[in-house]
Every structure is written in C-alpha cells, then in structure tokens.
Amino acid sequence: MDLHPKGFDLSLDRITRLLARLDNPQKRMPPVIHIAGTNGKGSCAALCRALLEASGRSVHVHTSPHLVRWHERYRIGRAHGPGEFVDDAVFADAIRRVADANGGEQITVFEILTAVMFVLFSEHSADAAIVEVGLGGRFDATNVIDDPAVSVIMPIGLDHEAYLGDRIELIAMEKAGIMKPGRPVVIGFQDNDIAREVLADAAGRLGCPAAVYGQDFYAYEEHGRMAFQSDIGLMDLPMPRLAGRHQISNAAAALAAVSAAGFDIAHDAAEQAMENVQWPARMQRLTDGNLVALLPEGSELWLDGGHNPHAAQMIAEALANMQDRAERPVFLVTGMIDTKDARGYFRAFEGMVRHVFTVPVPESDAGIDPKTLAEDALEAGLSAQPMENVAEVLRLLGEGWNRLEPAPRVLIGGSLYLAGGVLRDNGTPPV
Incomplete structure (x- = not known):
C-alpha cells in the first residue's frame, strides 16, 4: 500500500x-x-x-x-x-x-x-x-x-x-x-x-x-x-x-x-x-523575462491559471474589456489536466481568439495530450494546433509576425501547473 x-x-x-x-x-x-x-x-x-x-x-x-x-x-x-x-x-x-x-x-x-x-x-x-x-x-x-x-x-x-x-x-x-x-x-x-x-x-x-x-x-x-x-x-x-x-x-x-x-x-x-494587492498567475501581465523576450516588440503576455468553464468566462470577459480588443489579435496557449472540462473552457473564447496553441502541462502525468486538447478546441469552434511547449509557441509568433499588424496579445492558461512552469521559465517566480 x-x-x-x-x-x-x-x-x-x-x-x-x-x-x-x-x-x-x-x-x-x-x-x-x-x-x-x-x-x-x-x-x-x-x-x-x-x-x-x-x-x-x-x-x-x-x-x-x-x-x-x-x-x-x-x-x-x-x-x-x-x-x-x-x-x-x-x-x-x-x-x-x-x-x-x-x-x-x-x-x-x-x-x-x-x-x-x-x-x-x-x-x-x-x-x-x-x-x-x-x-x-x-x-x-x-x-x-x-x-x-x-x-x-x-x-x-x-x-x-x-x-x-x-x-x-x-x-x-x-x-x-x-x-x-x-x-x-x-x-x-x-x-x-x-x-x-x-x-x-x-x-x-x-x-x-x-x-x-x-x-x-x-x-x-x-x-x-x-x-x-x-x-x-x-x-x-x-x-x-x-x-x-x-x-x-x-x-x-x-x-x-x-x-x-x-x-x-x-x-x-x-x-x-x-x-x-498582488496575486500571481491570475490575469497577471508579464512585462519582462525570458519568455516575454521571445514575442514581437509591443506584445502583451498574460497568464491565468483558471482551469474550468466558469473561470474561462471571467477570463474572456477580462480580455473583452481591454481597451484595444478590436485592434490587437489574441492568441491562446493552453495546457490542461485530464480532470477538467476542456471543451467547456474553450467555448468561453469562441469568436475572441485568432488561434489556439495547445501544449503539455509540465511536471504532471495527468496532462491532456496536446493533440487531444487541440481537438477539443476545434470541437468548441476554435482554430487550434498542438505544439511542443510554450517557448516554441512564443518563438513562432516572434519570428513570423507581420510587423504591419498590431502586436499580439497572448494569454497562457488552463492550468496552475502550466502557469507555474511559465513563471519559472520566464525567471519571474512569486515573491
């Protein structure tokens, strides 16, 4: 036992x-x-x-x-x-x-x-x-x-x-x-x-x-x-x-x-x-760090560990209320564990995000495979593709971005374990 x-x-x-x-x-x-x-x-x-x-x-x-x-x-x-x-x-x-x-x-x-x-x-x-x-x-x-x-x-x-x-x-x-x-x-x-x-x-x-x-x-x-x-x-x-x-x-x-x-x-x-008041990984904007540096100049990188449909609705509302929401394209980077309602989470962002990148949840054996998670996003009406990790996503956006477009807003979410990995890799742990 x-x-x-x-x-x-x-x-x-x-x-x-x-x-x-x-x-x-x-x-x-x-x-x-x-x-x-x-x-x-x-x-x-x-x-x-x-x-x-x-x-x-x-x-x-x-x-x-x-x-x-x-x-x-x-x-x-x-x-x-x-x-x-x-x-x-x-x-x-x-x-x-x-x-x-x-x-x-x-x-x-x-x-x-x-x-x-x-x-x-x-x-x-x-x-x-x-x-x-x-x-x-x-x-x-x-x-x-x-x-x-x-x-x-x-x-x-x-x-x-x-x-x-x-x-x-x-x-x-x-x-x-x-x-x-x-x-x-x-x-x-x-x-x-x-x-x-x-x-x-x-x-x-x-x-x-x-x-x-x-x-x-x-x-x-x-x-x-x-x-x-x-x-x-x-x-x-x-x-x-x-x-x-x-x-x-x-x-x-x-x-x-x-x-x-x-x-x-x-x-x-x-x-x-x-x-x-401060509360890390809850609609936290990361303004500097290793991961932030991978994005195009002028980008915004947000982090939220909310992982259920109710939390997703609140996150989506926060994004919708940002002043330049109509101008700046929004991308979602998501990793989730297998006890969560992934499709319910993604539905909150329908019509709001340009594309979803799905990634593994670090240091968890309960993470949903990114390919399966991308299928969940597609079922929820979103464009999606699996990726190896968060850094790969941000590097892809940084290297291939059309500078004639407004810089992107990127939200990383779906799991507090994923959020912790992001804060660690970015070099900005909670204090």
Whole structure:
C-alpha cells in the first residue's frame, strides 16, 4: 500500500489522527479567515491579506497549489512589514516533525502539507491567518478548524465533479461544509441562484450570522473607481489592481470578510490595499523575462491559471474589456489536466481568439495530450494546433509576425501547473 495514494481521498480521519499526535496545533491558531469556492479563493485571500497588512496587522496565508516552489503555500506574517514565504530550514523542520508524527501510516500529500501549515501558523504569532480550502470544503483537510473568525464562500461552479457531485446544489453543500455553528459567514457573489440559496439555508440552519453579496453588501464600478456598499456605509475606493471586472466582487467579499472577522479597516488602508494587492498567475501581465523576450516588440503576455468553464468566462470577459480588443489579435496557449472540462473552457473564447496553441502541462502525468486538447478546441469552434511547449509557441509568433499588424496579445492558461512552469521559465517566480 502506497504511503501517499494518488488522487483525492476525501476524509478527515487521517488528518484528525495526525493533528492529535502533534498536540492539535489547529486549536492554537490566530483568528482564521477560512475560504472555499470554485473560483476566486486565491484572489480573496490575496485581497484579505492586503487589507490586513495595509492596516498594520500581521497575517499568515495558506494557499494551494504552489506555482514554482512548495514554500509559496506558507506565508508567515511579520509584526512590521508584509509576510514572507517560510524559511527553508523552518519549513524542513516542520515537515520532519509532521512526518515523524505520522509514523509511516497512509496519508495524502495534501494532508501532510496541511498539518505542516497548522504547525507553522500555531508556532508563529500573527494577528490573523488566512486559510484557503484545497478541494471542496466538508472533507477538505483544512476543515478541522472548529471556530473560524469567518467562513467565506466564493463563487461556485462545476469543477471536480467526480468528487464533489455534478450538480451545483451538491457542490454548494460541499462548500458549505466549512461553516461552523454560530460563526460568521460571508457568501460572495454567486451567479447561480440555487447555489446562493443552498449556502444561505445552510448558514441559517447553523445559526451563522451571514453577509450575502447583493443583499448585505455589494460593489460596482463608477467613474473608474470601485464603490463598496455594506451596513457600515459606502466606501469609494480605487479599482483592485487585479485585472478583470470579477475582481470587484472578489474585493467586496474580502472587505466583508475582514469586517465579519472583527477587524476594522480604515478607508486609507482599504485604498492602499486595492492599489497594492498582488496575486500571481491570475490575469497577471508579464512585462519582462525570458519568455516575454521571445514575442514581437509591443506584445502583451498574460497568464491565468483558471482551469474550468466558469473561470474561462471571467477570463474572456477580462480580455473583452481591454481597451484595444478590436485592434490587437489574441492568441491562446493552453495546457490542461485530464480532470477538467476542456471543451467547456474553450467555448468561453469562441469568436475572441485568432488561434489556439495547445501544449503539455509540465511536471504532471495527468496532462491532456496536446493533440487531444487541440481537438477539443476545434470541437468548441476554435482554430487550434498542438505544439511542443510554450517557448516554441512564443518563438513562432516572434519570428513570423507581420510587423504591419498590431502586436499580439497572448494569454497562457488552463492550468496552475502550466502557469507555474511559465513563471519559472520566464525567471519571474512569486515573491
């Protein structure tokens, strides 16, 4: 029997057993903002971190998966200044202690890494901890937090159907599993009424004070700025630095979350957070680096790890809202793993992109063969061809581009694993 079985094995038994052997570090955490959802979890985490740090608070952040280095999953808060990725020696020591406590019993890699998070965050002081759910909610390894400062449910769509169910209401119930009796809940924007109703009903049954987007708080763009309205009043803020109109509702959820968690955020701190927030590989524009240099002068290279149809729709909308969309030709470079709805992803870009190049997903044995992926794109109504790798695509565009045409806009997407490989090869890993 393998020590670390592949795939997902949803249960809390193993992580509960392991944490008990470690003297239950999850019970010694700073106030936790626990975030679930199909899309927007990472953006919400980044925005919550920006809001708290702009107000002078120290905050730990756990996100997954990492893009380039395992350390990215653990950002340790500092009393003065922004948090930093965990130190190599501290990380190695935590892994050793967790592995020793497990004693060779079968456990998933994510459960080991989650236990490491609880050890690290319990042993370093901070004002808050932001914990992103890995998969689902109810049986996710992070869901051993009994009394979160707030549970946040971001937009829900179809993803991981084999594990979470193939209907929105089933997935919503899995996400609602992170809610705890009597503890505050923030329900972010939901474009599906059934999902919103399932989440609100779950909060009601558990007696959770709930703030629901569109009911108790909301945000919108006005004159190039973001207006945020809630029961504490109206805030006039800069647009979030993160690209895409969907980041307006993500920012609203983050503002509601830090408030529900008991943290007051001054207006100037909120302004600073919106202007400074960063979240790699989510509509991130790469402006320099090894891969950028392969494109024609004046080109734009964008990177987004979104990998399901719901995420693709938001990415496509962000592209459509760019000012010169009618002038600059758009190319899509895509790699995906075999648990994703590739055709559903590609359909979001129909009529928008000139051509799709499909590539392997680096360091993954679950990647869809580029030839098969190109066929999926063709079935979705797009022009497509398989390629060896991202660098080959960019080199092809750079060497063969007609300089009489506006320089291209290139979006690399479909997988966070692919996005991580791009950041590594470009020489611009997250910091």
